[in-house]
Amino acid sequence: MKNYFSNKLAIFIFAFPALFLFTAFVIYPIFPELLISFQKNDGFRNMGYIGLENYIDVLNDKTFWRANFNTLLIVFLSTFVGLPISLVLALTMDRLSDPMRRFFKASSVFPAVLSVTVIAQMWIAIYEPMWGLLNSILRAVNLDKFALAWLSDSRTVVLAITAAFLWQYIGLNALLFYTGIKAIPKTYNEAALIDGAGFFRTSIKITIPLLQDVTKYLLVLSILGSMSQFSHVRIMTGGGPGDISRTVIYQLYYKAFSASDFGQGCAIAILFVIECLILTFIINKFVAREKIEF
Amino acid sequence: MSFRQDGSWDMKKRKIRILVNTLMILTGISFLFPMYWMLNISFKTKSEVYDNPFGLPKEWVFNNYADALDKFNFLRYLSNSLIYSVGTILITVFFGSMLAYCISRMDWKNKNLALSYISMGLIIPAQVVIIPLLIMNRELGLKGTRMGLILPYAAFALSSCVLMLYAFFRSLPRELEEAACIDGCTIYQTYFRIILPIVKPAIATQCVLIFMNTYNEFFLAFILGAEDRIRPLTVGLLNFFVSIGVSHWGQIGAAMIITSLPTIIVYILGNEQIENALTAGAILK
Numbered sequence: 274m275k276n277y278f279s280n281k282l283a284i285f286i287f288a289f290p291a292l293f294l295f296t297a298f299v300i301y302p303i304f305p306e307l308l309i310s311f312q313k314n315d316g317f318r319n320m321g322y323i324g325l326e327n328y329i330d331v332l333n334d335k336t337f338w339r340a341n342f343n344t345l346l347i348v349f350l351s352t353f354v355g356l357p358i359s360l361v362l363a364l365t366m367d368r369l370s371d372p373m374r375r376f377f378k379a380s381s382v383f384p385a386v387l388s389v390t391v392i393a394q395m396w397i398a399i400y401e402p403m404w405g406l407l408n409s410i411l412r413a414v415n416l417d418k419f420a421l422a423w424l425s426d427s428r429t430v431v432l433a434i435t436a437a438f439l440w441q442y443i444g445l446n447a448l449l450f451y452t453g454i455k456a457i458p459k460t461y462n463e464a465a466l467i468d469g470a471g472f473f474r475t476s477i478k479i480t481i482p483l484l485q486d487v488t489k490y491l492l493v494l495s496i497l498g499s500m501s502q503f504s505h506v507r508i509m510t511g512g513g514p515g516d517i518s519r520t521v522i523y524q525l526y527y528k529a530f531s532a533s534d535f536g537q538g539c540a541i542a543i544l545f546v547i548e549c550l551i552l553t554f555i556i557n558k559f560v561a562r563e564k565i566e567f
Numbered sequence: 568m569s570f571r572q573d574g575s576w577d578m579k580k581r582k583i584r585i586l587v588n589t590l591m592i593l594t595g596i597s598f599l600f601p602m603y604w605m606l607n608i609s610f611k612t613k614s615e616v617y618d619n620p621f622g623l624p625k626e627w628v629f630n631n632y633a634d635a636l637d638k639f640n641f642l643r644y645l646s647n648s649l650i651y652s653v654g655t656i657l658i659t660v661f662f663g664s665m666l667a668y669c670i671s672r673m674d675w676k677n678k679n680l681a682l683s684y685i686s687m688g689l690i691i692p693a694q695v696v697i698i699p700l701l702i703m704n705r706e707l708g709l710k711g712t713r714m715g716l717i718l719p720y721a722a723f724a725l726s727s728c729v730l731m732l733y734a735f736f737r738s739l740p741r742e743l744e745e746a747a748c749i750d751g752c753t754i755y756q757t758y759f760r761i762i763l764p765i766v767k768p769a770i771a772t773q774c775v776l777i778f779m780n781t782y783n784e785f786f787l788a789f790i791l792g793a794e795d796r797i798r799p800l801t802v803g804l805l806n807f808f809v810s811i812g813v814s815h816w817g818q819i820g821a822a823m824i825i826t827s828l829p830t831i832i833v834y835i836l837g838n839e840q841i842e843n844a845l846t847a848g849a850i851l852k
Contacts, residue, residue: 277744279674283754287669288681291662291725298722299688302699309698365591373588379838380595383602386834386841388783390804391823395601398608398816404620406604444598445845452846487849493690501692504785508805522694522786529698530790542695553690 303546310539316529327540336516337541340524341548343431344500347438347520348552351499355439356446356491360484363450364476378451381444389441393508396437400424424510430518438505442498446491453487454480489560496552500545521545602827609820616816631821638811639822643796644803645829650713651720651788651799652781656774658721659728664770666725667732668758672744682733688726693719697790704791711794719787724777731847735769736762775837775844782830800826 310327313320331337362381366374384392399406400423408420423433457480465475481488503522506512512519512527519527521541529538608616609631610624619625635641666685670678693700700719701710709715739762747757763770785801792798798806804826811818834841 277748277754278672280754281675284669284673284675286755287665287673287758288675291666291729292681292685294658294662294718294722295685295688295725298700298703298719299691299696299725300684302696302703303691305699305702306696362591362594365587369588369591373591377591377595378842379834380598382838382842382845383598383834385845386779386783386830387602387827388801388804388830389785390801390808391827394804394808394819394823395605398605398819399601404617406601406620409620440598448842449846449849452849490849497690497692501694501786503694504789507785507789508808525694525697526790535698535702538698542698546691546695549690549692549695 306539306542309535310543312536314535314539316533316535323536327536328544331537331540331544336519337521337524339516340519340521343518344502344520344522346431347435347499347502348496350432350435351439351442351495352492355443356488356495358439359443359446359491360450360481362443362447363454364472364480366447366451367454367480368472378448382448383444384441385445387441389504390508392441393437393505396433396440396505397424397509399437400433425514427514427517430510430514434505434509434518437509438499438502442495446495449491450484450487453484457483485560489556492556492560493553496556497549500549500552521548605820605823607820608816609818609824611817611820613815613817628817631817632825635807635818635821635825638818639807640795640803641822641825644798644800645826647713647792647797647803648782648799648801651716651784652778654713654717655720655724655781656777658717659724659777660770660773662721663725663728663773664732664763664766665758667729668736668762670729671733671736672739672741682729685726685729688723689730693723694786697787700787701791710791711797713797716787716791716797719791720781720784724780727848728773728777731773732766732769735766739765771840772844772847775841776847779841779845 309319311322311324313323313326362377366377369377400408402408402420402422405423407423411417411420421429423429461479461483462475465479470478501522502520503526506518506520506523507526510518512523516527522545525538525541525545528534528541604621607623608620610627610629611619611631612626612628615624615626666681669675670682704710704715707715709718743761743765744754744757747761752760782799783801784799788799788802789805792802795803795806804822807822808819
């Protein structure tokens with residue numbers, strides 16, 4: 274039995290293909306990326322090592338900081354607006370009758386299973402200034418002065434894109450919270466009910482603290498997801514008007530593939546990785562305490 | 568469940584319940600309404616979209632669908648999307664489950680290191696390495712081939728697949744292998760004939776999850792699948808939208824409905840399985 278599980282050849286055959294694939298396409302690319310970030314590179318040739326020049330150029334570029342601001346705004350909104358809404362929906366879902374819950378589950382996950390191209394194009398129609406859904410509603414309730422050209426107004430464009438992005442995943446996140454709620458043994462809630470605690474008290478004192486693991490999982494998921502936001506921006510505005518709604522990944526894409534500067538593109542990617550690591554570190558530091566076992 | 572028998576309290580509770588139910592129904596509808604709206608628009612003429620965006624079509628036109636299909640190679644993009652999704656599933660689930668089994672059941676020195684190593688994939692977004700991936704594809708001769716997308720997809724799907732299956736394999740009793748060993752099975756036979764069938768539900772979950780992610784993936788396909796021949800639906804659809812501009816919303820709506828129809832049908836048939844698969848990660852221990 275012992276050499277059954279420690280058969281060296283079998284271990285190699287089982288472990289090697291996946292580890293090789295993973296190393297080749299996920300881990301290894303980081304090394305050429307670092308290398309290129311110190312090069313002058315037009316996408317086809319290395320035109321010499323130029324030290325930190327790419328990084329200096331990137332950090333001196335106003336558009337890069339604008340992109341960072343936009344990205345962090347999206348992260349902030351999905352963490353402090355999107356996730357709380359999902360949590361409230363999940364807590365409410367837990368109290369619904371069965372048919373109501375089934376309807377709500379099915380409809381709320383629906384946007385998340387559709388492709389981002391469809392969703393983003395749909396939101397272009399919603400924001401359409403003349404006949405779009407949003408402005409039609411605003412006009413119907415006599416708020417004409419708020420009926421803006423959402424996607425071409427520099428004040429609203431990032432918020433408008435974020436709303437579409439949040440809308441697509443709010444239901445899925447609610448379902449994830451709800452799955453976590455269902456995993457909490459009923460006895461906790463029953464004990465609270467007998468003590469006379471209502472919905473709000475039970476939620477705040479019992480359910481939410483016990484959801485810690487799911488919350489952390491969702492935080493990581495939604496922060497990394499909004500950090501690397503590209504597709505909604507690409508489809509809805511193409512980074513515009515001008516370069517106002519670019520995100521960091523959009524700026525990376527623009528530098529590398531529109532301005533043909535792989536050196537600066539790679540420098541942006543490396544800076545982006547550092548930002549992601551800092552955020553992951555913060556989550557791990559402040560959100561995770563010991564794992565909860567029921 | 569109210570412990571107070573006070574009538575006014577019950578009245579208040581009922582009112583709250585009705586209010587909450589109404590709010591939840593409205594929220595639920597708000598997730599569905601835009602798709603209904605697109606369906607509605609897809610039956611309107613070019614000018615009616617502007618004059619009557621929300622009401623039912625005054626004059627039902629069906630040629631938006633024919634026109635959209637004419638300009639937009641739906642079958643090509645759909646088959647590309649399916650090739651990418653199925654290819655990624657095959658590679659990821661086959662190799663990923665083997666690695667997960669190897670880490671959770673077999674005895675070797677660095678298996679915990681291997682687990683942490685593969686977990687690193689969870690915090691590296693694919694967007695980050697897009698430039699080196701493009702260069703690698705060029706150098707390996709994968710540029711312009713479907714493999715050039717499937718391999719990165721599979722590599723990036725490995726982390727969550729391995730971690731989830733690892734949790735399942737760990738919960739199986741060792742007696743399974745002991746019995747198989749006594750019966751004279753080799754480790755490969757044991758794995759493929761006995762262990763894999765037992766974790767079939769977890770494998771199915773993985774398949775749904777990877778399918779959803781790959782079928783709807785945009786960024787890598789947008790950059791690595793630059794040739795029309797190998798474009799999946801997500802990118803092909805964007806090109807169609809760009810090509811007709813914002814002038815003909817009837818056709819845009821029709822294209823949206825056509826491309827979403829496969830997803831909608833699958834979702835209606837199996838929404839519970841899909842919901843379970845999408846949430847499997849949340850309660851992983």
